[in-house]
Amino acid sequence: MSLDAPARQSFDLRWDRYAPQIAVCLARLFPDRAYEVTERLYAILESAIEQRSAELRRLDEERLLLPDWLQQPDMVGYVCYANRFAGDLQGVKNHVDYLHGLGVRYLHIMPFLKPRPGANDGGYAVADYRMIRPELGTMDDLEELTAELRANDISLVMDLVINHVAREHEWAARARAGETRYRDYFLMYPDRSVPDAYERTLPEIFPDFAPGNFTWDDEAGAWVWTTFNDYQWDLNWANPDVLCEFVDLMCWLANKGVEVFRLDAIAFIWKRMGTNCQNQPEVHDLTQIMRACMRIAAPAVAFKAEAIVSPEDLMAYLGTGEHYGLVSDMAYHNELMVQLWNCMATADAKMAEVALANMPVKPPSTTWATYVRGHDDIGWAISDADAAAVGVDGYEHRRFLSDFYSGQYKTSFARGLVFQDNPLTGDRRISGSAASLAGLEKALDEGDEHGVDMAIARILLMYTLICGYGGVPVIYMGDELGLLNDMDYARDPAHADDNRWAHRPFMDWDLVERVRNGEDLPATRLDRAIRHALQVRATVPQLHASVASEVVPSPDPRILILKREHPLGPLIELYNMSEQRVDLHHSVLTQHLGYTARELIGGYDYDLRPATIGIWPYQAAWFIAS
Ligand code: GLC
Numbered sequence: 001m002s003l004d005a006p007a008r009q010s011f012d013l014r015w016d017r018y019a020p021q022i023a024v025c026l027a028r029l030f031p032d033r034a035y036e037v038t039e040r041l042y043a044i045l046e047s048a049i050e051q052r053s054a055e056l057r058r059l060d061e062e063r064l065l066l067p068d069w070l071q072q073p074d075m076v077g078y079v080c081y082a083n084r085f086a087g088d089l090q091g092v093k094n095h096v097d098y099l100h101g102l103g104v105r106y107l108h109i110m111p112f113l114k115p116r117p118g119a120n121d122g123g124y125a126v127a128d129y130r131m132i133r134p135e136l137g138t139m140d141d142l143e144e145l146t147a148e149l150r151a152n153d154i155s156l157v158m159d160l161v162i163n164h165v166a167r168e169h170e171w172a173a174r175a176r177a178g179e180t181r182y183r184d185y186f187l188m189y190p191d192r193s194v195p196d197a198y199e200r201t202l203p204e205i206f207p208d209f210a211p212g213n214f215t216w217d218d219e220a221g222a223w224v225w226t227t228f229n230d231y232q233w234d235l236n237w238a239n240p241d242v243l244c245e246f247v248d249l250m251c252w253l254a255n256k257g258v259e260v261f262r263l264d265a266i267a268f269i270w271k272r273m274g275t276n277c278q279n280q281p282e283v284h285d286l287t288q289i290m291r292a293c294m295r296i297a298a299p300a301v302a303f304k305a306e307a308i309v310s311p312e313d314l315m316a317y318l319g320t321g322e323h324y325g326l327v328s329d330m331a332y333h334n335e336l337m338v339q340l341w342n343c344m345a346t347a348d349a350k351m352a353e354v355a356l357a358n359m360p361v362k363p364p365s366t367t368w369a370t371y372v373r374g375h376d377d378i379g380w381a382i383s384d385a386d387a388a389a390v391g392v393d394g395y396e397h398r399r400f401l402s403d404f405y406s407g408q409y410k411t412s413f414a415r416g417l418v419f420q421d422n423p424l425t426g427d428r429r430i431s432g433s434a435a436s437l438a439g440l441e442k443a444l445d446e447g448d449e450h451g452v453d454m455a456i457a458r459i460l461l462m463y464t465l466i467c468g469y470g471g472v473p474v475i476y477m478g479d480e481l482g483l484l485n486d487m488d489y490a491r492d493p494a495h496a497d498d499n500r501w502a503h504r505p506f507m508d509w510d511l512v513e514r515v516r517n518g519e520d521l522p523a524t525r526l527d528r529a530i531r532h533a534l535q536v537r538a539t540v541p542q543l544h545a546s547v548a549s550e551v552v553p554s555p556d557p558r559i560l561i562l563k564r565e566h567p568l569g570p571l572i573e574l575y576n577m578s579e580q581r582v583d584l585h586h587s588v589l590t591q592h593l594g595y596t597a598r599e600l601i602g603g604y605d606y607d608l609r610p611a612t613i614g615i616w617p618y619q620a621a622w623f624i625a626s
Pocket residue numbers: 121122124161228264265306375376
């Protein structure tokens with residue numbers, strides 16, 4: 001396909017705009033090969049734009065005119081497994097109306113590229129990046145699905161697994177066969193000396209089922225770097241050929257209609273002896289090059305960093321220093337998620353207040369993915385400093401949270417499962433669905449009506465908070481219906497030793513139907529209230545992600561107070577983390593809003609002249625001046 005003159009001009013302008021960034025980063029990363037790599041990247045991008053459909057090029061122009069598209073208050077995310085949600089990609093296409101009805105604008109379908117056979121870490125061991133998992137359909141199905149999604153204003157988000165490929169991937173096979181070019185795509189060592197030197201400072205990600213970070217491979221005759229499972233071979237990003245491969249792949253997938261790449265395990269891609277081999281500065285140079293390339297060849301595309309790292313390290317993924325605003329557009333707010341569950345277990349918001357107040361400020365052009373649950377386990381990433389600030393021992397508190405959410409703690413309402421108990425570090429992560437962790441499973445089993453009410457209230461509180469924090473609230477499939485742990489997961493031998501499958505259930509379409517019919521069920525209450533929160537959110541300009549949420553010190557430890565300053569006036573959000581009604585002095589609101597306010601979730605006007613204002617158990621309230 002040849003480009004018409006305006007399309008050519010637009011491409012050339014974008015190249016001129018971003019090529020200097022690419023040059024600076026390449027010169028730092030690969031000084032000897034910078035020129036050659038620039039030429040290769042140019043060829044890849046030029047061929048990609050030529051192949052890009054007129055419709056997608058139009059979307060590019062739209063996005064160039066609306067660079068804050070991901071930051072809008074009506075952006076709502078949803079994440080699901082295609083097969084568990086609707087059988088296959090065609091099935092997802094047939095259920096787009098459900099997503100559209102919920103208000104979804106951003107759909108993350110869990111790994112759908114062809115994985116290795118057998119165990120594949122939920123699809124994160126990709127054997128072929130240019131093929132769809134055969135049970136899910138074909139590349140044509142993907143293109144049809146993305147077209148249908150676009151017609152419904154929904155962007156497709158996909159996992160781009162960049163840290164590793166499956167042992168069965170062609171590159172790995174050719175490396176095993178002895179091709180030097182492909183051996184250089186991986187990190188292979190003839191004996192233990194180098195691996196041992198690295199191991200001294202490397203943590204273990206899956207100590208239970210994949211101890212250590214290197215795997216001996218007989219065929220390769222080498223120790224292969226495998227951070228995750230032994231069948232996931234880490235790529236050598238210090239080799240610019242790997243960068244060129246991934247830019248080419250991204251262009252190709254973007255031309256199939258993918259709009260957001262979730263950069264999987266991005267923190268791990270650059271290795272450095274003597275460190276934990278995470279968050280190395282080169283990661284950000286690489287991301288900046290890839291993002292610049294996408295801005296040139298497919299500007300409709302955005303990046304989401306999957307960096308589940310400490311807040312100090314996290315901000316670099318959204319851009320600090322010279323990368324400010326030039327790397328990923330979005331990142332997971334893991335801290336918020338962990339603090340939400342911490343608040344639910346303790347009925348106390350003080351630690352969340354400290355932790356959120358200590359978060360560095362993100363670049364205003366970026367956004368968060370805010371979430372209650374995802375497909376992974378929850379690691380209790382509570383820092384010793386944040387714990388100490390509220391007079392608690394960090395180690396003990398993390399143990400308490402594991403005990404609480406695995407149901408071992410005496411007053412626990414949760415039904416979670418321990419994932420990867422590491423006695424050496426004390427790290428004990430937790431699996432379980434939002435509803436089971438929030439107490440719905442236990443309360444239903446025990447026929448405890450009050451318990452059911454409280455569990456629903458907790459889920460809604462957390463979901464309303466992720467709607468109000470600023471960022472894209474991402475609904476984890478089934479949470480809108482309160483789906484419980486799926487303990488049948490262990491029947492599948494490929495999943496039996498990985499209890500994260502307990503919280504990756506199948507969609508319950510019968511339940512959806514019953515909810516639609518208005519049956520009196522927990523699911524109906526959750527579904528209605530979550531839809532309502534999303535609808536309200538879409539109308540609140542203060543929730544644009546360029547505005548930062550500030551934590552306001554609360555006079556009562558049970559209440560978390562957030563403030564979002566905006567030219568239209570501030571939004572003050574109150575969240576009661578406890579089962580008690582809390583009366584607050586009216587100054588918490590009047591100092592910001594004056595004496596008349598509107599509460600947006602309930603839709604009531606408040607006269608704030610009386611001295612106290614009452615906040616109901618687990619109430620979430622968003623106030624503006626009226
Ligand atoms: C990411 C995924 C996780 C997977 C890992 C390795 O952290 O979320 O599910 O196990 O990457 O690819």
